[in-house]
Amino acid sequence: MVENSPSPLPERAIYGFVLFLSSQFGFILYLVWAFIPESWLNSLGLTYWPQKYRVVMFPIYVLVVIAIGCVLLFGINMTSTSPLNSIHTITDNYTENQQQKEYQEGAIPALRDIPISEVNQMFFLTAKELKPKAKSYID
Amino acid sequence: MEDEQSFSDICGGRLSLQRRYYSPTCREFCISCPRLSLRSLTAVTCTVWLAAYGLFTLFENSMILSAAIFITLLGLLGYLHFVKIDQESLLIIDSLGIQMTSSYASGKESTTFFEMGQVKDVVINEAIYMKVIYYLCILLKDPVEPHRISQVVPVFQSAKPRLDCLIEVYRSCQEVLAHQKATPASA
Numbered sequence: 346m347v348e349n350s351p352s353p354l355p356e357r358a359i360y361g362f363v364l365f366l367s368s369q370f371g372f373i374l375y376l377v378w379a380f381i382p383e384s385w386l387n388s389l390g391l392t393y394w395p396q397k398y399r400v401v402m403f404p405i406y407v408l409v410v411i412a413i414g415c416v417l418l419f420g421i422n423m424t425s426t427s428p429l430n431s432i433h434t435i436t437d438n439y440t441e442n443q444q445q446k447e448y449q450e451g452a453i454p455a456l457r458d459i460p461i462s463e464v465n466q467m468f469f470l471t472a473k474e475l476k477p478k479a480k481s482y483i484d
Numbered sequence: 485m486e487d488e489q490s491f492s493d494i495c496g497g498r499l500s501l502q503r504r505y506y507s508p509t510c511r512e513f514c515i516s517c518p519r520l521s522l523r524s525l526t527a528v529t530c531t532v533w534l535a536a537y538g539l540f541t542l543f544e545n546s547m548i549l550s551a552a553i554f555i556t557l558l559g560l561l562g563y564l565h566f567v568k569i570d571q572e573s574l575l576i577i578d579s580l581g582i583q584m585t586s587s588y589a590s591g592k593e594s595t596t597f598f599e600m601g602q603v604k605d606v607v608i609n610e611a612i613y614m615k616v617i618y619y620l621c622i623l624l625k626d627p628v629e630p631h632r633i634s635q636v637v638p639v640f641q642s643a644k645p646r647l648d649c650l651i652e653v654y655r656s657c658q659e660v661l662a663h664q665k666a667t668p669a670s671a
Contacts, residue, residue, distance in 0.1 A: 426612050429619060429638045434611045436633055461623075465607045469651050470658060 375400075435461050491649035493517075494617050499645050501652065509578030509663055513653050515643040516571045520564070520589060532556050565590040569642040576657055578664045582606075582622060584639055596637075598622060600664060604633060606657040608650050618647045620654060 379400040386394065427433045440458040448454060485505040493499050497518060504512040536552030568589040575583040581599040588594075604625040610618050624635040 429611050429613060429621075429641070430636050432633060432636055434609055435623070435636060441632060461607050461609065462605045465654070466658075469608060469654055 489649075489652075491645050494615075494644045494646060499643055499649065501645070501649050503652070503656065509660060510576070511656050511660060512573060512575045513656070514571055514573040515640055515645060515649070517569060517643050519570065520568055525560070529556055532559075561590070564588065565592055572640050572643050574639055574653070574657075576606075576660050578660055584637075586642070598624060598637070601627070603661075604630075606654065606661065608647070608654050609636070617644065618650055619644065620650050 378394060379397075383394075383397070386392070437458075443457055445457065446455040487503040487505070489501050489503075491499050491501055499518075500516045502514040502516070504514075506512065532555065533552055536548050540546065540548045565588060569586050570589050571587045573585045573587075575585070577583075577600075579600060581597055582603055583595060583597045585593055585595045602624045604623040606620065606622050608618055609621050610616055619641075620639050622637045622639060623633045624637065626632050626634040
């Protein structure tokens with residue numbers, strides 16, 4: 346119970362500080378790689394760097410990936426939406442095999458999936474007396 | 485007995501619902517969509533021809549202009565014959581079944597019939613179609629397992645009326661189906 350709470354803890358403070366230091370160090374290293382000419386770095390003995398071209402490439406690449414990711418996510422949502430004639434808009438293999446618990450007087454009824462015919466009858470056939478109140482919510 | 489009312493579809497266009505009440509056990513609902521408007525036809529023709537003229541000035545080939553005229557004519561004929569649905573109707577007969585007819589603008593009619601033994605229920609379902617819409621559908625049952633829904637058939641697919649129109653059709657259909665359940669036909 347105590348491990349799962351979102352409250353501040355000493356370990357979390359340490360993790361946060363380590364992350365802060367390492368991200369600052371990574372940023373300074375990136376700036377050093379970008380601005381200091383190759384010859385100065387070679388004279389210091391640090392020769393195994395990636396090409397300077399990648400300094401410009403990495404940020405642009407990340408931004409383009411994020412932009413395409415937005416479009417891709419939208420596309421994945423669209424393709425995985427069931428079409429109007431699909432059985433998945435109505436039932437499921439779980440609802441077809443559900444067992445009915447017998448009704449106990451005074452208790453809350455057990456949770457189950459109500460068949461669409463019953464839901465329709467409740468909404469549209471018996472709603473004549475409820476119509477003035479329900480009208481504003483129906484498109 | 486005939487009745488006509490005007491409703492709107494999910495995009496806001498006008499639709500007209502005609503209800504024909506032949507007998508307590510036989511009813512027909514026709515939804516008519518607005519006809520192809522001259523304004524949209526002119527707009528599309530003008531864009532296609534202007535684009536063809538632009539290409540002609542670029543390439544100096546007069547075949548482009550004739551091809552554009554040909555494409556416009558064929559496109560219009562194809563659209564009227566295969567795409568533009570003028571009227572959709574649903575005929576429900578108690579002991580016999582449910583018939584759906586779509587009439588296209590060129591006069592073509594396409595019909596689908598489901599016999600009453602296959603039909604489990606007619607319900608209004610909600611689904612996502614760029615936004616959440618209500619649509620009427622026929623639930624078909626398996627002859628092997630009558631408690632399972634084997635297929636969902638949406639009706640009024642190209643007209644797409646709104647919920648007020650669907651409730652009218654739903655109530656009428658449920659009256660007919662209740663009548664059918666009360667007096668089961670002999671197998």
